[in-house]
Amino acid sequence: MSDSEEDKDLDEDHNDLGEYEGDRNEAGERHGAGKAVLPNGDTYHGQYENGKRSGQGTYRFKNSARYIGDYKQNLKHGQGTFFYPDGSKYQGSWVDDLRQGHGVYTYPNGDHYDGEWHQHVRHGQGTYSYQDTGSKYRGSWVKGAMDLSGELLHANHKFQGQFTNNLPLGPGKYVFDNGCEQHGEFELMEQVTHTHTPTSRVNKRPRLRSSHPSLCGSVEYSLQQAADGESREGPRGPKSKPRGPGDGYFTSTGYEEEVLSTPPNRRGW
Template identity: 70%
Template structure:
């Protein structure tokens, strides 16, 4: 919707002073705070400086429009709010009666524009909200039109690309909430020439030409790599289920480090020899005792 639909009404010049009630300077000019009723029926109440509206004031037009804000030399200059006859409203910066700087325009149909202005037009970066559909345009503007890189956001998808004369044109992509992207471009189709003498100029809207569909590019934090573990040699631990046979010629494994022998793993040879010797001594003693008992039994009994 055009923000110029509510044409501004020119304010009455102060040449025809009309009725005035308020402060004056030594030269008799309106200076300070005062009220004025102009010949065209408009009224102003606010600050004056040397006969001109300067400072904070309220200007009411006879058609119902009004401006509440700052003035400089009879012109809207600074920050102010203009309420138009149709009910639309602008709040923002002014420079010499022009919307210039940053401001918000509230349209009658519920649309809003928030962003930069230049010489009364939407110009620069801004966001336009469409009340009917809930969509919004976020991007560049030039002389009141959508122009340049922008994003058109809808309820369940959005389009990112370039706009030319308020229409998308060139490469772009649609991003859907279901988790995919459709890449393509907007192109202008050439209409066949007509043989009729009179041609009616009809604006040709760009047509979307899809190229490919991809998944969304999601950012995920990178996990740190696992710490490097230095290689280690495997060590085989000998089992103790079976005793080690004396005189075994089996070579030890290369991976087993040399350790001190223990009683549980490898009994020494000396202890085995001593054990066998003690067994032999016990056997000899038992045989001697047996022979002595047999001799005693064979001895004759003494005679009377």
């Protein structure tokens, strides 16, 4: 339940509106420091102005969630921290009860996002870090999804390129810590998945069209080897499999690769 439902535009003196202890103005409105216990069991302890929460305060929900920070006209507005019942936490800027501006969101699994928000979703520039792999996405977000330009940073390589709705689409490249690079362009290709039902499922997944396996002096040294952490001297470490925010796994070898016999025009890569 939104904390804005407390006692909006209601007469505070009615017994069914909960209890209040604190300062009032000449009109009898809550004004200054006070404590309120709502009929639903939520509590608020903080500043009021002309009957509404304004200034610093702490709101505790009966479901164990709580907000500590700035209020304006009964809405979270300014800097504040929200602790959610599932263990996640947001610390940052609020505008009219919505996450907006710069903020850090820590998820229950340990992942966290540090960046810009707009109307309660990731939007603008930001970095999403994956707890289980140590990988990161750093770049642009649009309405909660990885979009436009960005890079995925893994243990021994990174991908730099264009994204659309959490998927790599358009020109991009893999850069490995041994100096190898893989340039190409991602396209959405249909993939048919046969099931036990009379119908088949058609999914679209990115497919990399590349001019050559690698840019490290040997066509025999492939993208697969580099992604597996192999060098000419042997293994270099485990393959990284970062999980996208809410969208399965993304790896450099998680998409079909097509090596062209004739290299395309590389201008602008």
